[in-house]
Amino acid sequence: MCPRWHIDQVPIRMLCTYTGPGTEWLENQGVDKTRLSEPTIVNGPHQCATSGEVVLLKGALWPGHESFGAFHRSPTMASGGKRRMLLSLDPLWPA
Numbered sequence: 273m274c275p276r277w278h279i280d281q282v283p284i285r286m287l288c289t290y291t292g293p294g295t296e297w298l299e300n301q302g303v304d305k306t307r308l309s310e311p312t313i314v315n316g317p318h319q320c321a322t323s324g325e326v327v328l329l330k331g332a333l334w335p336g337h338e339s340f341g342a343f344h345r346s347p348t349m350a351s352g353g354k355r356r357m358l359l360s361l362d363p364l365w366p367a
Contacts, residue, residue, distance in 0.1 A: 273356075275348060277308040279341035280331040282362045287327045292356030293347035294321030297329065303343055320347070 277298065287295045296318045307313055321327045329342040349356065 273346040275346050277343045277345050279343060282331040283333045284331055284363060285329050286361040288359045289323055290357040292354045295327055295344055296320045296347055297342050297344035
């Protein structure tokens with residue numbers, strides 16, 4: 273689980289949550305990376321995948337767009353709350 277906003281160091285990643293809350297991502301790619309821990313961003317508007325939905329997220333190693341990618345995070349889970357089953361797939365081709 274990665275509860276903080278981040279960009280993966282892969283070309284692309286496929287995520288699918290089968291049970292529990294889905295992956296969250298920021299719609300606006302113009303987000304200032306230095307502000308990702310501020311409450312207005314941490315608790316601000318974001319998109320959320322539903323159970324069974326497939327999400328493709330570009331990572332920092334996407335050809336031609338190095339250092340850019342989708343800011344995303346794992347949803348907050350209450351202690352003793354729901355469980356989450358997530359499938360994460362990365363490409364086999366070299367970066």
